[in-house]
Amino acid sequence: MTSGRRSVRLPAPSDLHAEPPLGPLLLLDLAAAVAGNALRAHHVAIQGDLFLDETDEVTAARVLAHACDQLGQILHQYRRRVLARLAEQRLADPF
Secondary structure: OOOOOOOOOOOOHHHHHHOOOHHHHHHHHHHHHHHHHHHHHHOHHHHOOOOOOOOHHHHHHHHHHHHHHHHHHHHHHHHHHHHHHHHHHHHHOOO
């Protein structure tokens, strides 16, 4: 489950110039976090254990909220790797 507060590092203009997808991917990450939290707020039952008598809607919300969390983790890892590569490139060629 994600918390209600997040620190977001906005890509620098030079990072966006070198890797334009960083901007939309950041928006996708934020949208996934908001969607997951909204699903948890609307379907409070998905924050606990799975129940056998759960409705299909609640089960779908549980799966979707989990997918939002996974997407956020994948996007974070991708951004971290891209930014590390860009930093290495800048050190190798400072001009």
